[in-house]
Amino acid sequence: MTGARPSAAQRRSTTRRETRERWAEEISARAEAYWTAERIHGQLGDKDLMLPPNEAAPLLRALGLIKADASMSPSGVRKYMQINHMVKLLESVFVALARRAPVVRVLDAGCGSSHLTLLLAWCFEHRWRRSARILGVDRNAQIIERCRERAEMALLDDLLRYEASTIDELDLPAVWADAFDEKSPEPLVHALVALHACDTATDDALALAIDVGAELIAAAPCCQAELARRWAELDNADASGPFEPIWGAPHLRREVAATMTDALRTLLLRGCGYAVTPMEFVPSTHTPKNTLLRAVRVGGSAPEHFERYVVLREALGGADIALARSISADHRRALEEAERRCASPQGPYFSVATKVPDQGSGGGVSA
Ligand SMILES: C[S@@+](CC[C@H](N)C(=O)[O-])C[C@H]1O[C@@H](n2cnc3c(N)ncnc32)[C@H](O)[C@@H]1O
Numbered sequence: 129m130t131g132a133r134p135s136a137a138q139r140r141s142t143t144r145r146e147t148r149e150r151w152a153e154e155i156s157a158r159a160e161a162y163w164t165a166e167r168i169h170g171q172l173g174d175k176d177l178m179l180p181p182n183e184a185a186p187l188l189r190a191l192g193l194i195k196a197d198a199s200m201s202p203s204g205v206r207k208y209m210q211i212n213h214m215v216k217l218l219e220s221v222f223v224a225l226a227r228r229a230p231v232v233r234v235l236d237a238g239c240g241s242s243h244l245t246l247l248l249a250w251c252f253e254h255r256w257r258r259s260a261r262i263l264g265v266d267r268n269a270q271i272i273e274r275c276r277e278r279a280e281m282a283l284l285d286d287l288l289r290y291e292a293s294t295i296d297e298l299d300l301p302a303v304w305a306d307a308f309d310e311k312s313p314e315p316l317v318h319a320l321v322a323l324h325a326c327d328t329a330t331d332d333a334l335a336l337a338i339d340v341g342a343e344l345i346a347a348a349p350c351c352q353a354e355l356a357r358r359w360a361e362l363d364n365a366d367a368s369g370p371f372e373p374i375w376g377a378p379h380l381r382r383e384v385a386a387t388m389t390d391a392l393r394t395l396l397l398r399g400c401g402y403a404v405t406p407m408e409f410v411p412s413t414h415t416p417k418n419t420l421l422r423a424v425r426v427g428g429s430a431p432e433h434f435e436r437y438v439v440l441r442e443a444l445g446g447a448d449i450a451l452a453r454s455i456s457a458d459h460r461r462a463l464e465e466a467e468r469r470c471a472s473p474q475g476p477y478f479s480v481a482t483k484v485p486d487q488g489s490g491g492g493v494s495a
Contacts, residue, residue: 187246235321437452
């Protein structure tokens with residue numbers, strides 16, 4: 129007796145896979161011939177390359193970083209160096225995660241064209257040789273369609289799924305169960321990455337990561353406008369405060385608001401039980417948006433950091449950032465308690481303020 133014959137759909141899927149594998153072999157052979165040691169040295173330097181172009185050709189072609197003849201344009205070289213750097217920075221934490229979890233679950237929030245998503249998938253599959261499931265989410269449905277094609281092209285579609293949704297509306301348990309046929313794993317995701325998710329989308333991503341108890345968060349924020357908008361309003365209203373000279377200067381407002389938003393995010397993340405390292409993740413020649421908030425969950429909550437958040441927020445003009453509004457009810461309650469402590473005469477806000485006369489200013493500082 130013979131086994132069941134494959135269906136037409138199965139035959140089509142097998143043919144597609146074979147075609148892709150042939151394509152991957154061809155581009156790999158071209159890259160092998162093109163990227164001689166001399167060329168790698170001349171164009172990409174001596175730096176430790178996480179994605180040698182002669183080894184990762186199908187991925188680099190799927191990402192549009194090498195051309196059909198396997199060469200790289202100057203802008204391709206810049207982007208290549210950027211993502212090479214990013215993986216290098218995150219490698220040790222992902223490998224540590226993979227040692228503990230048999231299958232590492234990762235969410236890329238605001239994945240865009242999927243550079244980072246694909247890169248991580250490639251590293252799990254070919255460099256770290258560990259099992260992973262990676263979900264990329266973006267509000268742009270067209271981009272998501274293109275991401276799916278790229279994942280297929282790079283032969284990484286086994287471990288990658290994509291979903292078109294805004295981050296704050298994402299029903300992660302349902303989407304995960306549907307995408308990977310895996311119901312309510314614990315934790316839902318081990319790691320959340322968000323590379324240049326626009327404005328408050330970074331806050332939505334951080335809130336989601338905290339909510340699902342992600343062990344690792346790697347977020348490189350982008351174009352923060354929320355706090356700068358608030359400062360422009362304060363300037364228009366002729367408000368006064370320590371940051372007044374910055375409120376009225378658009379360039380300083382944008383620059384300082386971006387840095388202060390990251391400082392406020394850092395304090396909130398710490399309050400929610402994360403050890404946070406804000407760091408430069410690529411040289412500013414690659415992109416000026418080069419701050420990475422790397423956060424590792426230590427558990428519990430740390431109210432003193434919520435107090436520091438309140439103190440800094442008040443000094444900056446009193447406006448909350450989006451993350452403060454979107455953290456879970458428990459953390460929100462802890463933040464409100466910190467606000468009450470700060471508002472009492474014995475609270476930390478007043479103790480910071482009363483330090484000013486000790487420094488010889490001669491005047492009191494009101495809360
Ligand atoms: C600057 S791109 C960065 C894309 C990608 N992470 C990268 O670094 O190449 C920002 C992406 O975030 C997406 N985005 C912005 N706000 C979002 C939201 N609230 N929910 C989901 N995606 C969002 C945009 O559609 C866009 O693709």
